Amino acid sequence: MKIRLSIERDLEQIGPVGECLKQLCNLGDFPELSQVELLVSELLTNVIKHSVPDETNPHAFPVGLTVVADGDNLTLSVSEIGKPMDGEVVRNYTDTKIEMPATDGDLYDLPESGWGMQLIKSICDDISYERLDDSNVLHLCFDLKTAA
Amino acid sequence: MNWEVQEASTYIAIKPMESRLDSALAPKFRAYVAELTEAHQKTLVLDLGEVEFMDSSGLGAVVGCYKLTQSVGGLFVCNVRPQVKDIFRLTHMDRIFEVDDGFDDCVEKLAA
Numbered sequence: 273m274k275i276r277l278s279i280e281r282d283l284e285q286i287g288p289v290g291e292c293l294k295q296l297c298n299l300g301d302f303p304e305l306s307q308v309e310l311l312v313s314e315l316l317t318n319v320i321k322h323s324v325p326d327e328t329n330p331h332a333f334p335v336g337l338t339v340v341a342d343g344d345n346l347t348l349s350v351s352e353i354g355k356p357m358d359g360e361v362v363r364n365y366t367d368t369k370i371e372m373p374a375t376d377g378d379l380y381d382l383p384e385s386g387w388g389m390q391l392i393k394s395i396c397d398d399i400s401y402e403r404l405d406d407s408n409v410l411h412l413c414f415d416l417k418t419a420a
Numbered sequence: 421m422n423w424e425v426q427e428a429s430t431y432i433a434i435k436p437m438e439s440r441l442d443s444a445l446a447p448k449f450r451a452y453v454a455e456l457t458e459a460h461q462k463t464l465v466l467d468l469g470e471v472e473f474m475d476s477s478g479l480g481a482v483v484g485c486y487k488l489t490q491s492v493g494g495l496f497v498c499n500v501r502p503q504v505k506d507i508f509r510l511t512h513m514d515r516i517f518e519v520d521d522g523f524d525d526c527v528e529k530l531a532a
Binding site: 309310321376 | 440442443444450473475476477479480481483484486487490502503506507510511512513515516
């Protein structure tokens with residue numbers, strides 16, 4: 273199964289995308305894919321909030337989401353035409369270290385943001401980045417057996 | 421964004437009437453809870469019974485609610501659906517919040 277969606281850079285669009293994916297995955301008789309919906313939401317939120325679109329390119333504004341299911345593996349690819357992703361941001365994605373904020377210290381110090389990246393890493397088996405022509409593309413691989 | 425608010429003598433309860441608490445709605449929700457807490461100065465019960473999906477922005481708003489209510493009695497969450505429990509579990513926030521309680525359990529605990 274391969275699905276490709278084009279999404280406006282608007283946080284309000286993420287809910288309908290999640291709903292659409294759920295329906296499509298139900299048609300494909302997939303197991304419960306709540307974590308996939310979470311991944312898609314986190315990824316699209318990051319891209320919409322933090323990427324820098326190339327405003328000189330008339331095709332730069334939609335964000336592309338491709339979902340490929342092959343056997344037990346599911347790959348989500350998010351692409352956007354824009355300036356190359358900063359090296360430190362790429363390392364934040366691809367560095368496999370997962371450090372959730374501590375919940376055993378002063379709870380008043382808990383952050384109200386920044387949980388998304390850790391969630392993405394805790395769910396995905398592999399994250400990679402590539403620069404394709406004018407696009408930034410993030411690939412997230414996910415084992416469907418683990419999600420079931 | 422829609423929500424229901426119920427006020428009792430010892431607490432104020434808020435129930436988001438939305439299926440998603442995500443990056444599109446979380447900032448509005450947090451801002452509303454800030455107003456509510458400022459106006460009522462009571463323990464907050466957050467009923468997540470209608471929320472089928474929450475992402476890290478929604479979780480951030482819950483953490484915000486937790487901080488906002490620490491000086492006025494704290495925050496209790498209830499009626500957490502399985503998919504939302506997952507995000508509490510993945511982030512270890514289930515060590516802070518009791519995610520298996522129903523509304524009555526919360527009210528009983530805060531009365532104790």
